Amino acid sequence: MAEPTPRRNEPRLRPAPLIFEPAEAGSDPEHFFDLESIEDPQALLARATELTQAFRAATDRAMEFQAIAAAQLADPRRFDRLTAADIAERAAWTEDYAKKMVEFGRDLLRSGEGAAAGYADPV
Numbered sequence: 001m002a003e004p005t006p007r008r009n010e011p012r013l014r015p016a017p018l019i020f021e022p023a024e025a026g027s028d029p030e031h032f033f034d035l036e037s038i039e040d041p042q043a044l045l046a047r048a049t050e051l052t053q054a055f056r057a058a059t060d061r062a063m064e065f066q067a068i069a070a071a072q073l074a075d076p077r078r079f080d081r082l083t084a085a086d087i088a089e090r091a092a093w094t095e096d097y098a099k100k101m102v103e104f105g106r107d108l109l110r111s112g113e114g115a116a117a118g119y120a121d122p123v
Helices: 041-073 084-091 095-111
Strands: none
Touching: 041 084, 041 095, 084 095
16 A cells, blocks of 8 residues: 655646436446547546546555544544554554554644544544
8 A cells, every 4th residue: 555645735636527427337347437538539538537537646645544543543632542553453554554544643643734624623
């Protein structure tokens, strides 16, 4: 897994909206967000680039929420707090990566940036 890299000075890009695929399209392994139907290479490149940016933005945001959750679960104020090893097991991470994610989550919660913006620590 990639290491969490906070981007404090970079503006967030608004990715292209992900258009959900109909159920019948999901069963066709060749069908992917209707890209296979785009014949113009310029249009194909543009839409594929939009999707790539959208997936990257979604991945970054989900990773921030993972880090926040890991930090909350490891909070020493919790009576049911989890160890880094426990968090690693639940998230399919290594223990070292879990420790880094806990610290990243704590940084996000302290700074109020990223996924933590407008997110209050309930503990």
